[in-house]
Amino acid sequence: MTLNRKSPRGNPLLFIQGNEACVYGAIHAGCNFFAGYPITPSTEITEGMSVNLPGIGGTFMQMEDEIASIAAIIGASAAGAVSMTATSGPGFSLMQENIGYAYMVQLPIVIINVQRGGPSTGLPTMLSQADTMQARWGTHGDYTAIVLTASSVQEAYNVTIRAFQIADRFSTPVIVLLDELIGHMREKVELTMINNKNPVRRKLPEVPPEWYFPYKNTLDMVSHPAPFGEGFRYNITGLIHDKAGFPSSVEHEVINRMEFLRNKIMQHCQEIWDYREFYTEDAKYLIIAYGSAARAARGAIETLRNMRIKGGLIELKTVWPFPYLPISKIAEKAKSKIIFVAENNMGQLVHPVNEIFSNSVKVFNINRFDGHAIDPYEIVDMVKENIYA
Amino acid sequence: MHELSDVYSYLRWKKRFPAVWCPGCGIGSIMGAIIRAIIDLEIPKDDIAFISGIGCTGRMPVYLDFNTMHTTHGRALPFATGIKMHRPEMKVIVVSGDGDSLAIGGNHFIHAARRNIDITMILVNNSIYGMTGGQVAPTTPIGKVTHTMPYGNYEPPFNPVELAVSAGGSFAARGTVFSILQTTGYIKKAIKHPGFALVEIISQCPVQYGRMNNLGSARDMLLMQKKNSVPIKKAKEMSEEDLDGKIITGIFKEEIKTEYSSAYRNFAKEIRDGTGREDSP
Structure with missing residues (x-):
């Protein structure tokens, strides 16, 4: 091309x-x-x-x-x-x-x-x-x-x-x-970024080698191990390690490491979460999907709206960490009655959605696992079937 | 001879010692040999990437003051390949046990040799899985007892040196812990060699292998290495029957061949100089 x-x-x-x-x-x-x-x-x-x-x-x-x-x-x-x-x-x-x-x-x-x-x-x-x-x-x-x-x-x-x-x-x-x-x-x-002025380049530590700790907890909870060959000699290991990168099984080091690995992502969820909304302001029937299933859902929403059924879609662009907070807020605001999770498998994304709504809202799963894309009409039928049930 | 203080300066000895290895283990001597080889070659510490997999030998990087990486079981070579390809100016040394490099990592071993990528591989061969408690390895001789071969091993073992040579490696040598000075010389040559360089070092594991096969103390096992070692020159004149159970030591192959990372740089430069496809973004 x-x-x-x-x-x-x-x-x-x-x-x-x-x-x-x-x-x-x-x-x-x-x-x-x-x-x-x-x-x-x-x-x-x-x-x-x-x-x-x-x-x-x-x-x-x-x-x-x-x-x-x-x-x-x-x-x-x-x-x-x-x-x-x-x-x-x-x-x-x-x-x-x-x-x-x-x-x-x-x-x-x-x-x-x-x-x-x-x-x-x-x-x-x-x-x-x-x-x-x-x-x-x-x-x-x-x-x-x-x-x-x-x-x-x-x-x-x-x-x-x-x-x-x-x-x-x-x-x-x-x-x-x-x-x-x-x-x-x-x-x-x-190709919007063809002249990208800021390509990703690995950062070097700002401290001299003798003060350098590759896995030290920083204020924003992120540590950036220095590239090899730049004078910051340290150890990398898959064992639980201390701030210098040496193996450690001391209780507080283990807890510290495990919490650090979780918190550096979970404390920055807002930065990572990304999703798109379609007709969600008044979506009584909310569909959650990602990838090709979301394309089908978009078509289904148009059809549902033409039938005066208040369908809406949250299309996930971040799957994990699961955007539980935005989803529950949107559903609450729209006073959604039923949530539909459309996915090309036997039911996986439905689990974190169930976790959010537990018993408060009904959650239905729309599955297809024959190797073909979900048809918008499958979603329309499923929504119609369940709202009149 | 090397001053002890020089050797110490390569160890993270203030923080990390005592080492995890059992009394009588050969890995400590091999670590000393590697340090002495690097002192002689005068390679700056910052230029050395020292990579290992899992196992007793896998613990070596922690003690050494280089850019060290303790990776997953059997995968030290592909990790090292990534480092070498991104920073070809670095000296990349891999230390690996026999189980780590020949069983779970056997595929990576032959492919690194085939590419003839400039990595020095120190293969510590103690004929057994030490860290997990003494199970059969692909180097355990036939008839020897291990915890998973309680009636004696019936699987034929690998010959790592021949394997590396036939897969395309351009340097291969075998030494023993007993003749550690000679082995240090092989390590020096291997590090200097531009291409995939294997040094197999026969080591003793008195706690697992020795105990289960009644081979005595570490001293007895070292003396056995001395007794069974045959230099490669002498081995050529001996019959196969006489060589049974012997350790052939020496340099098996030393040849200058096209090295992978430099070959890739040259090829990439040609593409940059104008023969690349026009649809490059």
């Missing part, structure tokens, strides 16, 4: 796949290291990075497997790279142990998971949102994940850039959870 069309703002306009949009997003965000392993339906991201990274002084590597891919990008991140990998279901499962390592050692990385049907090899070329919970709880142990998502090709571009910014801001892995439909769909994209 050539960049021969421009938007009114002078940015290039392209007609590309969601996966290709992720490539542009990563490059424009400042990504300079990619290690990956081909897997349908995310292969186009790996291919796109292999085309683009060598020419801008970055590193592309196709590794021997997904475990090596995630290990290489964490290693590169320790050396100061702005790094990323992309994968899908089986590869995402293989990566889990090292994703946990990155949470523990607080190194920023971006992982794009273009979801396909599962379990196991499942439906490699078909759509699913069944990794919703895995993205939050995939690796062992207690931790807090940041998971972002997109429902269009333009958003795939935007969310990739945002993922790098958030990973750097909180020095933690960020997972971009797309689904096969978004990854393979072609739409118009405006």
Whole structure:
């Protein structure tokens, strides 16, 4: 594709796949290291990075497997790279142990998971949102994940850039959870950040090496381990560690570390939460969805409104940490009677929604798990069925 | 000879000691050998990335004053690959046990060797899983008893040096803890070597391996290393039967081949100089 069309703002306009949009997003965000392993339906991201990274002084590597891919990008991140990998279901499962390592050692990385049907090899070329919970709880142990998502090709571009910014801001892995439909769909994209003046670059500590502690609690609760080779010699370990990075199993150090890992994200939820509202002001019947399911829900809302049914939609762009506060506020304000959760799986996003509303509001789940996108009419039928019941 | 104070300056000895290793373990001697090799080569501490996986050997980075990283089980090499590719000017040293690098990390081991990436790999071979309490490793000789081979091991072991050479590694040597000065020389050569360099060091584990197989104290096991060592030159003249149970020591391969990280830089430069595709953003 050539960049021969421009938007009114002078940015290039392209007609590309969601996966290709992720490539542009990563490059424009400042990504300079990619290690990956081909897997349908995310292969186009790996291919796109292999085309683009060598020419801008970055590193592309196709590794021997997904475990090596995630290990290489964490290693590169320790050396100061702005790094990323992309994968899908089986590869995402293989990566889990090292994703946990990155949470523990607080190194920023971006992982794009273009979801396909599962379990196991499942439906490699078909759509699913069944990794919703895995993205939050995939690796062992207690931790807090940041998971972002997109429902269009333009958003795939935007969310990739945002993922790098958030990973750097909180020095933690960020997972971009797309689904096969978004990854393979072609739409118009405006490359708004092509002349990005502030690409993500790793910060150096402001103190001299002898005063430096990589995991010291700071005022804003975020620590940024210094890149290797810059004179700040310290230890990185996946064991619970003290502020200097040395292993420790002393009670207060353990509690301190665990709370730090949670609080650095949970105290900054407002910065991370992102969502979009459609007709929510008076939505008696509120739909919650993300990704391709949200596209169907948008169509369903239009139909419902034409039928004078007060439907509304909260489209999530941040899946985890789950935006429980905005959702409960919107539902309260609109005096919503029934909540519908539309998703391409057997019911995962419905659990945190149930948690919010417990018994106060009825929550229904609209599921589809045959590898096809949810049809807007399925949502319309489901809403009609339940409101007249 | 090295002054003890010089060696100490490479240790985080004020904070981290005593070490976790059992009395009689060979890993401490190997750590000393690595420090002495680095002192001789005069590499600044800031330029060294020292990476390990999990296990007894995996604990080594904590004690050393470099840029150290204690990673997940078996994955030290891909982590090191990421560091080397982003900062090719750094000296990347990986220390790994036999279970860590040949069992769970076997795939990464052959692929790092195949790429011939400039990483020095110190493989501490004590023939057993020490930290988990003495289970069979891919290097346990046939017939030896472990906690998961209570009736004697019947799986044939790996030969790490041959494996690295046949996978494409350009330097491979084997030493023992007994002849630690000679082994220090191999480590020095390996660190200087541009390419994937393996040094396998036969070490003693008196607490697990030695105890279960009645091999005596650490001293007895070290003397056994002395008795069984055969230099590679002499081994070439010996029959296979005579070599059974022997430790062949020496440099098996030393060859200058295309190194991965520099090859990638050259290739990327060509692309930047104008042969890249026109649709690069």
